[in-house]
Amino acid sequence: xxxxxxxxxxxxxxxxxxxxxxxxxxxxxxxxxxxxxxxxxxxxxxxxxxxxxxxxxxxxxxxxxxxxxxxxxxxxxxxxxxxxxxxxxxxxxxxxxxxxxxxxxxxxxxxxxxxxxxxxxxxxxxxxxxxxxxxxxxxxxxxxxxxxxxxxxxxxxxxxxxxxxxxxxxxxxxxxx
Amino acid sequence: xxxxxxxxxxxxxxxxxxxxxxxxxxxxxxxxxxxxxxxxxxxxxxxxxxxxxxxxxxxxxxxxxxxxxxxxxxxxxxxxxxxxxxxxxxxxxxxxxxxxxxxxxxxxxxxxxxxxxxxxxxxxxxxxxxxxxxxxxxxxxxxxxxxxxxxxxxxxxxxxxxxxxxxxxxxxxxxxx
Numbered sequence: 001x002x003x004x005x006x007x008x009x010x011x012x013x014x015x016x017x018x019x020x021x022x023x024x025x026x027x028x029x030x031x032x033x034x035x036x037x038x039x040x041x042x043x044x045x046x047x048x049x050x051x052x053x054x055x056x057x058x059x060x061x062x063x064x065x066x067x068x069x070x071x072x073x074x075x076x077x078x079x080x081x082x083x084x085x086x087x088x089x090x091x092x093x094x095x096x097x098x099x100x101x102x103x104x105x106x107x108x109x110x111x112x113x114x115x116x117x118x119x120x121x122x123x124x125x126x127x128x129x130x131x132x133x134x135x136x137x138x139x140x141x142x143x144x145x146x147x148x149x150x151x152x153x154x155x156x157x158x159x160x161x162x163x164x165x166x167x168x169x170x171x172x173x174x175x176x177x
Numbered sequence: 178x179x180x181x182x183x184x185x186x187x188x189x190x191x192x193x194x195x196x197x198x199x200x201x202x203x204x205x206x207x208x209x210x211x212x213x214x215x216x217x218x219x220x221x222x223x224x225x226x227x228x229x230x231x232x233x234x235x236x237x238x239x240x241x242x243x244x245x246x247x248x249x250x251x252x253x254x255x256x257x258x259x260x261x262x263x264x265x266x267x268x269x270x271x272x273x274x275x276x277x278x279x280x281x282x283x284x285x286x287x288x289x290x291x292x293x294x295x296x297x298x299x300x301x302x303x304x305x306x307x308x309x310x311x312x313x314x315x316x317x318x319x320x321x322x323x324x325x326x327x328x329x330x331x332x333x334x335x336x337x338x339x340x341x342x343x344x345x346x347x348x349x350x351x352x353x354x
Contacts, residue, residue, distance in 0.1 A: 001179065001180050002178065002179065002180070003178050003179070003180045003183045003210075003282050003283065003286045004206070004210065004283070004286070006180045007210045007213050007214075007279055007282075007283070008213060010213070010215070012215060024346070027346075028340065028344075029181070031340065031344045032340060033180075033181065033184045035337050035338075035340060035343050035344070036184050036185060036187070036334065036337060037184075037278060038187070038189060038278075038281065038293055038335075040295065040296065042335040042336075042337075044337060044338055044343065046343075047343050047344065047349075048343060048344040048345070049344070049345055049346075049347070049348065049349050050344060050345070050346050050347075051346075051347060052346065052347075053347065056347060079349070086296040087296070087300075089296050089299065091295065091296070093270050093271060093274070094270060094274040094295065097270070097271040097274035097275050097278070098274050098275070098277070098278040098281075100275070101214060101215075101274070101275040101278040101279060102184055102278060102282075104215065104275075105180050105184075105279075105282070106180065106181070106184070109180045109181070116215055118217065118268065118271065119217065119263040119264070119266050119268070122266065123264075134347075134348055134349050135348045135349045135350065135351075136349045137349065137350075157213065158215075158219040159219075160212050160213060160219075160221060161212075161221055163205065163208065163209060163212060166212050166221065166223075166224045166225060167205075167208045167212070167224065167225040167226070167227060168225070168226055168227070169201070169204075169226075169227050169228075169229065170226070170227075170228060170229075170230065170233060170311075171226065171311055171312045172224075172226050172256070172311050172312045172313045172314065173312065173314075174312070
């Protein structure tokens, strides 16, 4: 799929999935796109656990408490390492977000759908519970979860404010388009 | 360009640019890709100032102190709003990073090169100086700068650790590929 088409078609999906499995070949392609994302000082602070067995998905869904996880045919769990890589700065959140965006586009291009689950993991120790479930070392944080499958419904990208409300040439808030 | 090709070809570029300008039509396409990135609760917390006049670029280069900015034919300045959008949580860094990743891929697909400049802005008040230069309101933060042009040299993506060092099926650190 053309890059710009993938960017336009990518959307958050929170409904049901068809029974079609997500083959490991596709999961590797998706995660490889995440691996190829940039990271601060190329420190590659994001790692990934891919869960595609029904029992593992059910256990994740129990923790996250979202139907879209329960219905997923695979789940990519993104794990970050908050170590400083440039002076005292960590870019772990930036690194993980860039990797996730690459994966969202790859998921779209391959005909699947997903949603970026993030804030929900930071309540009720959900991230820590997922870390324990998957054997994630204590010095790492489970940050983002992507439930994946072939969408049963057709959703589309949320409305975005038009260009002239979010971007300007030359000076903030001045229209030069 | 195919999405997976763009992901594979994207790289950080810190050398010189050819004299070719970056037409505004292309800059709009690039920033529009950023606008179409996801954001937490679709709050769209990232905004963009595009600088493509030589005096503006020179002023930015003076602040950032990087030759790649001085040589750029256009610079996209990414501005974030750290307001909470989900309970007490802000996703401004995630939102901006996803937008930047979309733009890096768009820049690649259109035949340009760039580098994600980030940590350097957080030293010596550089972000604040850029904000003042561009009239960015006080409650917003200049976070990431992308200098853009047609690359004069051929660079490639930094080496990435192989899949089996960064991803696992079923459980952290266990190989199931």
